[in-house]
């Protein structure tokens with residue numbers, strides 16, 4: 001066996017630490033070869049390495065726990081279920097000491113079905129329905145992150161009608177713009193999330209201050225704290241530190257204005273990972289240390305006690321724990337004319353899935369790494385584009401890649417780091433059935449979410 005990657009290597013690698021090549025050259029993850037997984041479960045399949053997930057969850061809890069303990073406060077780590085939520089995943093997160101952040105009634109239902117107590121859950125969303133808010137109140141969700149004035153009023157009314165007090169945080173936008181693609185940066189002003197901390201017209205109260213005051217006016221709401229999420233796939237700590245300073249200033253302002261110094265500040269998720277062999281991921285210990293220092297310095301300057309901190313990593317926990325295994329179908333050389341008038345050949349390698357199981361390349365231009373998984377090959381490398389089977393020319397799995405030129409129909413292709421926002425953003429485009437999620441650990445595999453069937457699709461269609 002030879003290692004192909006591993007967590008903790010300085011320059012990151014996109015494969016889970018357990019990834020190996022066996023003596024036949026087959027890629028194995030969590031002690032099971034992709035050939036055995038494909039034979040037992042079929043392709044395409046999402047394969048999730050339980051050990052890697054748990055290790056990463058623990059590293060976040062340890063890194064942030066230690067860093068904030070050093071400056072004198074505590075931390076709660078919420079696993080962001082939007083990245084991938086199944087009952088098993090929710091249980092693993094909880095067993096590693098994490099809470100779970102949900103973003104819809106569906107995610108909330110799965111986390112509750114997994115046995116996560118309501119008190120350990122958060123509920124997000126810029127457009128929660130009354131039904132979702134009621135479900136959260138009924139489950140005793142520990143924090144409902146409110147996102148608009150209208151929602152504050154609706155939630156207060158619903159809580160009042162039930163005779164309960166809803167614990168809320170207010171999501172604010174700090175103006176810090178961080179992360180990869182424009183669609184995944186969430187704290188700049190001109191987008192749908194949160195309430196801005198910038199002063200209103202003519203220097204009046206900011207929308208965030210107005211909303212905080214509104215929460216404090218309602219006896220059926222208890223203001224736990226302030227929430228900021230600046231974006232996703234962020235690769236340095238500066239944005240987090242800047243957002244933390246802004247939120248802490250707002251907290252201090254509210255304290256002076258009302259006498260209420262909120263107990264908690266949530267700094268959201270967004271910790272970046274390695275997608276390609278040459279990428280580096282954000283080291284949770286380093287970023288935790290830098291954020292803790294920024295929070296401690298800001299509180300000292302503001303003369304306020306430290307709040308309890310929470311964070312919501314999703315991608316950094318589940319992303320590198322997942323790979324997708326496909327079977328290669330059509331292989332087609334296409335002669336392409338380049339800008340300088342010359343020509344080159346690009347090998348189009350079609351797999352049995354595509355944009356329905358991974359929309360990220362089409363949506364964000366996201367880059368991925370893939371390897372032939374069932375065998376070793378010494379064939380000269382060819383320039384390859386891995387594409388799916390959808391009726392869409394943008395149906396690209398890996399835009400550009402060097403693969404052994406003898407890649408052929410029937411080969412297995414494994415794509416690394418697909419654990420986050422793959423299955424959770426999957427669709428049935430072209431009525432493809434969504435792939436299963438197969439958990440692997442110590443040489444055993446089990447179905448966490450089964451493959452959809454055509455019967456599932458027909459069952460939804462009422463004629």
Ligand SMILES: Cc1ncc(COP(=O)(O)O)c(C=O)c1O
Nearest residue numbers: 080229232269270312313314315
């Ligand atoms: C409010 C909130 N928290 C947490 C996350 C998780 O982000 P990531 O998976 O990048 O850690 C997101 C998604 O970007 C989010 O919108």
Ligand SMILES: N[C@@H](CCCC[NH3+])C(=O)O
Nearest residue numbers: 082184186232360420421
């Ligand atoms: N879904 C996005 C990240 C945004 C997630 C939620 N705010 C991605 O795949 O990168």
